[in-house]
Amino acid sequence: MELYLFELALTLYLASAVVSVMELFKGTRTTSRIMIVLALLGFAFHTANIIMRYVNSGHIPISNLHEASSFFSWCIIMLFFILEYRYKIGLLGSFVMPVVFVMMLTSSILPRKIEPLSPVLQSYWFGVHTVLAFTGDAAFALAFGVGIMYLVQEHYVKSKRLGGLFQRLPNLQILDEINYRLITIGWPLLTLAIITGVIWAESAWGRYWRWDPKEVWSLITWFIYAAVLHVRLIAGWRGRRAAILSIVGFCIVLFTFFGVNLIMKSIHSFV
Amino acid sequence: MKILVQGVNHKTAGVDIREKLAFNGSKLEEGIFGLRKLPEVREAALLSTCNRVELYTFVSNASAATESIRNFLSEFHGIKRADFERALFTLSGPDAVRHIFRVSSSLDSMVLGEPQILGQIKDCFAFALDKKTTGVLLNKLMKKAISTAKRVRTETRIAENAVSISFAAVELARKIFKDLSGKSFMLLGAGEMAELAARHLVNNGVAGVMVVNRTYDRGCELASEFNGRAVRFEDFLQELVHADIIICSTGAPAYVLNKDQMQKVMKERRQKPVFIIDISVPRNIDPEINNLDNVYLYDVDNLQDVVDTNVQGRMAEAQKAEAIIDEEVEKFSRWMSALESVPTIVALRQKADEIRREELDKFINRFPDLDETKIKAVDYMAGAIINKLIHPPTVALKEDVDDRDELIATIKKLYGLGEDEE
Numbered sequence: 270m271e272l273y274l275f276e277l278a279l280t281l282y283l284a285s286a287v288v289s290v291m292e293l294f295k296g297t298r299t300t301s302r303i304m305i306v307l308a309l310l311g312f313a314f315h316t317a318n319i320i321m322r323y324v325n326s327g328h329i330p331i332s333n334l335h336e337a338s339s340f341f342s343w344c345i346i347m348l349f350f351i352l353e354y355r356y357k358i359g360l361l362g363s364f365v366m367p368v369v370f371v372m373m374l375t376s377s378i379l380p381r382k383i384e385p386l387s388p389v390l391q392s393y394w395f396g397v398h399t400v401l402a403f404t405g406d407a408a409f410a411l412a413f414g415v416g417i418m419y420l421v422q423e424h425y426v427k428s429k430r431l432g433g434l435f436q437r438l439p440n441l442q443i444l445d446e447i448n449y450r451l452i453t454i455g456w457p458l459l460t461l462a463i464i465t466g467v468i469w470a471e472s473a474w475g476r477y478w479r480w481d482p483k484e485v486w487s488l489i490t491w492f493i494y495a496a497v498l499h500v501r502l503i504a505g506w507r508g509r510r511a512a513i514l515s516i517v518g519f520c521i522v523l524f525t526f527f528g529v530n531l532i533m534k535s536i537h538s539f540v
Numbered sequence: 541m542k543i544l545v546q547g548v549n550h551k552t553a554g555v556d557i558r559e560k561l562a563f564n565g566s567k568l569e570e571g572i573f574g575l576r577k578l579p580e581v582r583e584a585a586l587l588s589t590c591n592r593v594e595l596y597t598f599v600s601n602a603s604a605a606t607e608s609i610r611n612f613l614s615e616f617h618g619i620k621r622a623d624f625e626r627a628l629f630t631l632s633g634p635d636a637v638r639h640i641f642r643v644s645s646s647l648d649s650m651v652l653g654e655p656q657i658l659g660q661i662k663d664c665f666a667f668a669l670d671k672k673t674t675g676v677l678l679n680k681l682m683k684k685a686i687s688t689a690k691r692v693r694t695e696t697r698i699a700e701n702a703v704s705i706s707f708a709a710v711e712l713a714r715k716i717f718k719d720l721s722g723k724s725f726m727l728l729g730a731g732e733m734a735e736l737a738a739r740h741l742v743n744n745g746v747a748g749v750m751v752v753n754r755t756y757d758r759g760c761e762l763a764s765e766f767n768g769r770a771v772r773f774e775d776f777l778q779e780l781v782h783a784d785i786i787i788c789s790t791g792a793p794a795y796v797l798n799k800d801q802m803q804k805v806m807k808e809r810r811q812k813p814v815f816i817i818d819i820s821v822p823r824n825i826d827p828e829i830n831n832l833d834n835v836y837l838y839d840v841d842n843l844q845d846v847v848d849t850n851v852q853g854r855m856a857e858a859q860k861a862e863a864i865i866d867e868e869v870e871k872f873s874r875w876m877s878a879l880e881s882v883p884t885i886v887a888l889r890q891k892a893d894e895i896r897r898e899e900l901d902k903f904i905n906r907f908p909d910l911d912e913t914k915i916k917a918v919d920y921m922a923g924a925i926i927n928k929l930i931h932p933p934t935v936a937l938k939e940d941v942d943d944r945d946e947l948i949a950t951i952k953k954l955y956g957l958g959e960d961e962e
Contacts, residue, residue: 426712442716
């Protein structure tokens with residue numbers, strides 16, 4: 270049952286992603302509405318899937334890569350809805366839904382079996398640490414989408430070729446502001462995730478920090494986004510540079526999440 | 541009975557003729573009554589704007605009315621017919637309807653899709669209504685002209701995207717800044733186009749206007765007009781830090797702002813975006829500045845390109861608009877033909893029924909012994925015969941043909957339907 274819910278959500282996200290890409294080529298009010306409705310339906314099934322998995326396993330379902338990327342997608346969509354509701358910026362879905370779908374697709378091909386929770390994870394910190402990390406990463410994912418939108422729109426304005434998406438993309442200032450706001454949300458969450466991780470590591474493994482690849486890459490991510498905020502406050506770096514940094518930042522987030530687990534040897538290997 | 545449009549507009553006549561035929565001020569009222577009083581004219585409305593003088597009428601006889609309206613124009617304005625007839629266009633029937641719809645939808649305008657004309661059509665209609673010179677037909681036509689224009693506006697993108705340089709500048713500013721209100725603006729130099737763009741920006745809520753002029757007095761003058769403050773030319777670099785939007789139009793022979801200077805300004809502004817419009821020729825601002833982050837520089841050619849692209853876009857939309865207008869003209873023609881032929885059809889049927897009743901009475905008087913059922917049978921047969929007889933003319937009247945007026949007249953004559961009704 271819980272698996273069917275996942276497939277249903279995946280299918281609806283696919284449909285929503287397809288509509289969102291179509292919207293880039295020929296958008297009307299109806300296409301964007303269809304895209305949102307499909308995403309909402311998918312989100313409903315997805316939520317049900319996560320709840321059922323929680324009930325069936327007895328622990329927060331973020332204990333393997335399948336569950337984690339599913340939960341990651343869930344956070345991104347959640348945040349996307351909030352942004353959509355608050356700012357109603359055109360075409361955001363076209364830059365977010367495809368990312369969500371790819372993430373869910375990755376999740377769907379990873380082993381889904383519910384395994385008993387390894388002793389290390391049986392801790393109060395498990396839920397706190399993972400939820401903080403993924404909501405933070407979700408904010409970075411949206412900053413990535415908004416950053417790309419900024420670069421596209423900036424290219425139109427700078428090159429003075431005002432065709433294509435120029436009319437439908439929002440203005441540069443709002444894109445820059447949303448990008449900044451997302452990072453101001455994501456960075457503190459990431460900071461807290463790292464702190465809780467450190468405390469948890471001490472209680473689980475007896476050491477706060479052991480330069481594990483996961484730890485190292487998380488720290489790199491943390492520095493990147495700290496730099497984004499720092500240079501904006503100190504030197505007023507904004508616009509194009511901030512957008513590029515937020516895109517680079519998210520690529521490192523993805524590497525920390527998938528790359529480290531699949532390529533490197535890490536004791537943080539569950540997720 | 542036909543809709544007839546005669547007049548001159550920017551496509552058919554130069555301003556020398558248009559101004560002679562214009563109905564300005566009190567002439568409008570005089571004109572519309574004069575027009576309505578012509579013997580062939582049943583309903584009349586009059587549109588007089590700077591681009592067109594058009595007389596919308598519903599007339600009993602198109603060719604006679606054409607003549608008398610021309611004579612009327614000649615007498616009213618005191619010019620010889622020969623002086624304006626060559627510039628005059630005359631349209632009747634569905635062509636006239638299409639013309640009115642195209643005018644109201646701004647397809648006939650000098651600037652395709654401009655919004656003023658619809659307001660002018662509304663005023664023209666309101667005036668005619670007020671003076672009671674229109675009736676059922678023109679009222680419906682004018683209402684349809686307005687609703688068609690609205691349909692065109694919502695179903696096509698004909699009115700989207702700026703088609704003048706000053707509006708294009710405002711539109712671009714909106715794609716760079718979230719909100720123009722609270723943005724500060726510097727007018728560097730003066731000039732018609734620059735001042736127009738400045739006015740558009742101020743109308744869109746731009747505050748904190750600074751005016752820089754080589755002649756300080758002229759700067760003060762302009763500044764008071766925009767509720768801003770004047771800045772001496774020597775000081776403009778220091779003040780540049782505070783400007784989010786800059787319009788430059790000085791007569792300087794060389795660049796007044798180079799990349800290094802702008803880079804310093806940007807640093808001081810902490811990289812807050814700047815939109816610079818350089819409409820001076822030769823250019824006054826080093827084009828290299830556009831390569832700086834968060835600086836968007838447009839020169840007059842760039843803006844013209846934007847306008848050209850938008851104009852092409854509007855022309856493509858105009859194609860869609862023509863299809864909508866075809867549809868509406870068709871609908872209106874159907875309504876009008878129904879309106880024209882329905883009274884005749886009704887009269888024909890009444891006449892037939894009358895004959896049937898009369899003949900039945902005579903028949904009953906002649907054969908008083910007949911019982912109910914037989915009388916009923918005879919009545920039934922009489923009904924069938926008249927139905928068969930009036931069926932072909934009824935069908936012909938309902939058909940959409942060009943010479944319906946003649947057909948109606950012929951049928952009236954053949955069946956002796958009389959001219960008692962209007």
